[in-house]
Amino acid sequence: GQQVMQIPQYQHVQEGEDFTTYCNSSTTLSNIQWYKQRPGGHPVFLIQLVKSGEVKKQKRLTFQFGEAKKNSSLHITATQTTDVGTYFCAVRAGGTSYGKLTFGQGTILTVHP
Amino acid sequence: EPEVTQTPSHQVTQMGQEVILRCVPISNHLYFYWYRQILGQKVEFLVSFYNNEISEKSEIFDDQFSVERPDGSNFTLKIRSTKLEDSAMYFCASNKRGATDTQYFGPGTRLTVL
Secondary structure (H helix, E strand, O other): OOOOEEEOOEEEEEOOOOEEEEEEOOOOOOOEEEEEEOOOOOOEEEEEEOOOOOEEEEOOEEEEEOOOOOEEEEEEOOOOHHHOEEEEEEEEHHHOOOOOEEEOOOEEEEEEO | OOOOEEEOOEEEEOOOOOEEEEEEOOOOOOEEEEEEEOOOOOOEEEEEEEOOEEEEEOOOOOOOEEEEOOOOOOEEEEEOOOOHHHOEEEEEEEEOOOOOOOEEEOOOEEEEEO
């Protein structure tokens, strides 16, 4: 199955600083999804990217899918304490709308006020 | 907004005991999943279920695990003889085919095996 590597494992930032997490694969991905998991919570869907070079924004969050569809990034501008949590990338199997998700290891974001 | 629900929120059991984790997926969803997350690690796929049968299972989902949809609303994960290494957070998820590609996760059941 498709595997994704995510870096960094941890990121500590001061409130107001930017944050980026990266997801990489050795193979071409049909899609990439991003999830946020608050401490003690469950994964919550943020976005899905499917097109080469795609860029999507949600307020302070910017998601990119690489031209070769082998990498993706999530960038948060001017972090807030509410951004604390673990950010996972995930690949949905089989190019279907219902395949299993394979998650990256996640990046734990800590924001110091 | 409809949600996936799971019970119990926390289950403590002795090694070798059977446990049943329960989930109520979103009512008009057709695909159901179980994932687990060992503390501090990534979320791992266990099994997917569609049309009253298993669609896919991972190598983790061995003969000790089973899933069932006993009625029109519940979706259960049974572990027949729990091991210490089964201690984890178990998430149920559901997916509405076609209209959305989003898997909606439940709040999870924390299983502690002593």
